[in-house]
Structure formats: C-alpha cells, structure tokens
Amino acid sequence: MSKILEIALGIVTSIGGFLDVGAIATAAEAGSTFGFHLIWAILLGTICVIFLVEMSGRLAAVSKHTLAAAVRERLGFNFFVIPLLAEIAVDFLVLAAEIGGDCIALQLITGISFQWWALPVAFAIWLLIWKGNFSIIENGVSLLGLITLVFVFATFKLHPSLTELGADLLPTLPKKDTAHYLFIAVSILGALISPYLFYFYSSGAVEDKWDEGHIGVNRAVASLGMGFGSIVSLGVLIVSALLLNPKGIQVDSYEQAALMLTQPFGYWGFVLFAASLGIACFGAALEVTLDTAYIVAQALGWNWGENLKQKDAARFSLVYTVFVFLASLLMVFGIDPLQLTLFSMALTALILPPVIVPFLVLMNDESYVGKHRNGWISNSVVIFTIALTFVLAIVAIPLEIIGG
Amino acid sequence: MQWIRIGSSLLCFSLLTACSGQSSADKLTKELDSVKSWTATAHMVGDAWIKGTVPEAYAKETLSKTQEELQKETETLKLADSAPGHSQILEQLKQLKDTVAQMSKAVEQKDQQAMNQQIQQLSSQEQTISTLFKQQAGGHE
Numbered sequence: 001m002s003k004i005l006e007i008a009l010g011i012v013t014s015i016g017g018f019l020d021v022g023a024i025a026t027a028a029e030a031g032s033t034f035g036f037h038l039i040w041a042i043l044l045g046t047i048c049v050i051f052l053v054e055m056s057g058r059l060a061a062v063s064k065h066t067l068a069a070a071v072r073e074r075l076g077f078n079f080f081v082i083p084l085l086a087e088i089a090v091d092f093l094v095l096a097a098e099i100g101g102d103c104i105a106l107q108l109i110t111g112i113s114f115q116w117w118a119l120p121v122a123f124a125i126w127l128l129i130w131k132g133n134f135s136i137i138e139n140g141v142s143l144l145g146l147i148t149l150v151f152v153f154a155t156f157k158l159h160p161s162l163t164e165l166g167a168d169l170l171p172t173l174p175k176k177d178t179a180h181y182l183f184i185a186v187s188i189l190g191a192l193i194s195p196y197l198f199y200f201y202s203s204g205a206v207e208d209k210w211d212e213g214h215i216g217v218n219r220a221v222a223s224l225g226m227g228f229g230s231i232v233s234l235g236v237l238i239v240s241a242l243l244l245n246p247k248g249i250q251v252d253s254y255e256q257a258a259l260m261l262t263q264p265f266g267y268w269g270f271v272l273f274a275a276s277l278g279i280a281c282f283g284a285a286l287e288v289t290l291d292t293a294y295i296v297a298q299a300l301g302w303n304w305g306e307n308l309k310q311k312d313a314a315r316f317s318l319v320y321t322v323f324v325f326l327a328s329l330l331m332v333f334g335i336d337p338l339q340l341t342l343f344s345m346a347l348t349a350l351i352l353p354p355v356i357v358p359f360l361v362l363m364n365d366e367s368y369v370g371k372h373r374n375g376w377i378s379n380s381v382v383i384f385t386i387a388l389t390f391v392l393a394i395v396a397i398p399l400e401i402i403g404g
Numbered sequence: 405m406q407w408i409r410i411g412s413s414l415l416c417f418s419l420l421t422a423c424s425g426q427s428s429a430d431k432l433t434k435e436l437d438s439v440k441s442w443t444a445t446a447h448m449v450g451d452a453w454i455k456g457t458v459p460e461a462y463a464k465e466t467l468s469k470t471q472e473e474l475q476k477e478t479e480t481l482k483l484a485d486s487a488p489g490h491s492q493i494l495e496q497l498k499q500l501k502d503t504v505a506q507m508s509k510a511v512e513q514k515d516q517q518a519m520n521q522q523i524q525q526l527s528s529q530e531q532t533i534s535t536l537f538k539q540q541a542g543g544h545e
Binding site for chain 1: 433434437438440441444445447448449452455456457458459460461462464465466469473
C-alpha cells in the first residue's frame with residue numbers, strides 16, 4: 001500500500017513540477033509563432049526525459065551514488081570538471097530565468113516592475129531552502145504546481161481539432177522562418193531535457209535512501225509522472241496556438257503570453273496564468289539552486305544534504321546562498337527574462353553531450369548498476385535524441401543570433 | 405577528430421547561410437510580423453481591459469511596452485531602407501504609436517468609449533500598414 005501511495009505522490013508531484021520557465025516560454029512561443037507544428041519536439045523531448053529520469057533514479061537506487069558522484073568516481077575529477085562547469089554555467093542562466101519568471105508573475109499581479117522583485121524572490125528561495133527540508137521542496141511546491149493543469153482544462157475548453165494535432169506529431173519544416181523554427185525546437189528540447197533534473201533526481205533518491213526495492217516505483221513515477229506532466233506543456237502550446245496565433249501575436253514577452261487564458265477563463269484566467277508561472281518557476285528555482293549546491297559539493301567531496309543542518313554542510317549551504325543571490329542580479333540589471341529563458345534553454349541543448357555521454361557509460365557499467373544495466377532501446381533513444389538536439393543546436397543558435 | 409570536423413563544417417554552413425540567406429524581403433516580412441504582433445497585442449489588451457479581464461496596471465504596462473516595441477521597429481526601418489513607399493510606412497507606424505498612446509491614456513482615464521474608438525482606429529491602421537509592407541516586400545523580391 002505504501003508503494004502505491006509513493007507512486008501516486010511521485011506522479012502527482014511530477015505533473016505539478018513538470019512546468020518551469022523554459023517549458024512555459026518555449027511552448028508559448030512555439031504555439032503562437034508556428035501553431036501546432038512543434039508538438040513533435042515536446043513529444044520527442046518527453047520520451048527522452050522519461051528514459052533519463054528513470055536512469056538517474058535507477059543509478060541512485062542500485063549504486064547508492066548520485067549521478068555527479070558516480071561520474072566523478074568512474075571517470076575521474078579531471079574529466080568531471082567539463083560537465084560540472086558546463087552545468088554550473090547553464091544552471092546560473094536557468095536560475096536567473098526562473099527568478100525572472102517569478103518576478104514577471106509578481107509584476108503581472110501588482111504592476112510593480114519585475115526588477116524590483118528579483119532580490120525578494122531570491123530571498124524567498126533561499127529562506128525556503130535554508131529553513132525547509134527535502135520533502136517540502138520536492139512535494140510541497142510541486143503539489144501547488146498542480147495549478148498549471150489550468151492549461152489542460154483550457155485546452156479541453158477550446159476543443160482543438162484532433163486531426164490538426166495529429167498531423168504535427170511528425171516534424172515538418174515551416175514555409176518561412178526556418179531558422180527561428182529550429183531555434184525554438186532546440187529550446188523546447190533543452191527545456192525538457194534539462195540536466196539539472198537528473199542530477200537533482202538522483203540526489204533526491206539518495207537523500208530519500210532509495211534501494212533496489214524502489215526500481216519499480218522509480219519506473220512508474222518517471223514514465224507516468226513525466227508523461228502526464230508533458231500534457232501540461234502541450235496544453236500551453238495548444239492554447240497559445242489556438243488563441244494567440246490566429247491573431248498574429250507572437251510571444252516575444254511574457255506580457256503577451258499572459259493574455260493566453262483570459263479568453264477561456266476571463267479575469268481568473270489572467271490570475272491563473274500569473275499564479276501558474278509564479279509557482280512553476282518558484283519550484284524549478286528551488287530545484288536548480290539545490291542542484292548546483294549538490295553537484296559542487298559532490299564533485300569536491302564536501303558534506304551535502306538538504307536534510308542536514310547548515311553547520312553540518314556549511315560549504316554546501318554557502319554555495320546555494322551565493323548562487324541564488326548572484327543569479328538574481330541578472331534580473332536586477334533588467335535582462336529580458338523571456339529572451340534569457342530561450343537563450344539558456346538553447347544553451348542547455350549544447351551541453352547535453354558532455355553531461356549525458358558519461359551518464360550512459362555509467363548506466364552500462366555492471367559495477368554500478370549490476371543486472372539493471374540499460375537495454376538497447378534506452379541507449380538508442382537517448383543517443384538519437386541527444387545527437388539530434390546537439391546538431392540542431394549547432395545549426396540553429398548561430399542562425400538565430402545572426403538573424404537577430 | 406572527425407566529429408570536430410563535422411561540427412565545424414556545420415557551424416560554417418549555418419553562419420554562411422545566415423549571412424547570405426536573408427533577403428530584404430525576408431527582413432521586411434520579419435519587421436511586419438513584429439509590428440503586427442505588437443499591434444494585435446495592443447488590440448487584445450484593449451478588448452480585455454474593456455471586458456475587465458485584465459488589471460489596469462497590466463494594461464498600462466503592456467501598452468507602454470507596445471509603444472516601445474513600435475519605436476524600435478521604426479528605428480530599425482529608418483536605418484534599413486530608403487525605397488519609395490518607405491516614408492509612408494514610417495508615417496503609418498507613427499500613427500500606430502499615437503493610437504496606442506491614446507489607448508494608454510484611455511486606460512488612465514478609465515474611459516471605455518475612448519478605448520473602443522482607438523481600437524477601431526487601430527484595426528484600420530493595421531490593415532493599411534500591412535498592405536504597405538506587402539507592397540514593399542514584393543518590390544524587393
């Protein structure tokens with residue numbers, strides 16, 4: 001019975017925690033600019049992330065190692081420095097973008113410019129990590145995140161054509177603006193296949209003391225939780241495609257995206273959009289902040305753990321304290337949150353190979369995962385998606401930058 | 405080593421495509437899309453404000469952002485070209501900005517009737533500028 005409850009809670013929190021600033025921004029921009037044409041990117045990213053999250057949980061449950069600690073041990077610190085630095089850099093930008101999402105949500109509700117909210121939001125994130133424990137961060141905020149299901153309700157209310165949706169399950173190039181299309185596809189994939197998710201998930205599994213008995217729970221939570229969670233992302237894209245695209249509105253700023261739910265739900269639609277954005281970004285910001293502290297501490301062999309007292313993991317606590325306030329400064333300086341989000345998501349796609357390849361090495365190493373090694377299907381799906389995402393990123397990012 | 409070569413070839417290919425591939429018509433279409441997008445945003449915000457589905461502060465902020473974006477487009481277009489018809493587009497853009505400024509004023513004064521009038525004006529200006537842009541883009545092809 002307790003396993004069923006654990007699975008249920010895991011699935012619910014995965015759905016509630018699925019959306020973050022990247023998923024909202026990329027899906028809203030994709031729907032408003034290209035209609036349903038980028039649905040395939042969400043589906044491909046979801047399939048890949050299901051495999052990767054399942055793998056990181058399996059690694060932790062069987063080897064009792066977090067992903068970062070296992071890579072460092074297996075391939076040496078000198079090798080691990082590359083994915084570590086790449087991940088820290090991307091986490092920094094992603095965290096700034098998540099804080100930006102929160103600030104915009106507060107700006108939408110209060111009318112006070114987002115820059116003023118950056119430090120208070122950073123303080124709130126820090127306070128919750130400082131005072132809270134892993135369970136509150138993992139479950140509490142994610143449960144609140146169920147508010148994002150409003151995008152799914154809006155989708156049902158708008159009755160999209162299933163034939164049109166089905167037609168875009170396979171990739172097709174648009175007639176114009178191919179460079180931007182590829183850039184958004186890369187950003188969607190980067191937003192969904194975020195390395196911080198696997199590092200965080202495996203650290204969480206170790207904090208929760210998972211063992212081989214959790215392999216079934218892990219599989220169910222990863223596949224059902226992430227699978228249903230992606231429906232929320234699809235909801236954002238579909239609502240944006242149905243309501244903003246026909247009017248010619250291309251989401252270049254969050255103010256435009258905020259109009260998305262006003263047609264189906266009136267004033268409450270506006271409030272629900274702001275609340276969804278705020279809660280989704282707050283939950284993700286907590287995870288990214290903790291993730292960075294986890295990987296730094298695990299890479300350098302320091303004490304770590306959200307459930308430990310600060311004095312028992314002082315350097316770990318110092319890392320997240322400094323990191324969250326530094327990231328918030330990007331918002332204080334007034335960097336456009338939506339552009340930063342899209343850019344950091346595309347950059348995430350670029351760092352996937354150095355992060356994922358060592359992960360795959362571990363998942364095929366019997367000394368870490370014993371008889372629970374990867375099968376050919378999981379290896380193939382992950383290699384194919386990461387290679388495709390990386391090649392698309394190499395092509396699309398320069399095109400987007402030069403094309404303005 | 406082979407991967408590095410493939411990677412750098414792809415990078416060179418994309419840089420070259422980006423530098424050479426964008427025609428003036430493409431650029432103009434991009435500008436038009438942006439102008440249309442922000443004008444449609446102002447339109448939707450105005451409608452939503454009349455219906456009471458968005459707060460006043462949000463409406464004001466978004467309309468002010470629309471003015472800024474239209475100003476940016478005006479500056480980009482000023483630098484871009486001096487073909488015939490170009491000055492007409494700039495004139496229309498100025499009128500669009502004025503209309504959005506009037507919409508902002510209507511929100512401040514809580515004047516729904518004025519907002520309705522400005523929205524109607526915005527619609528007709530949107531059509532005019534769209535036609536002008538299309539003529540210009542056609543001339544560049």
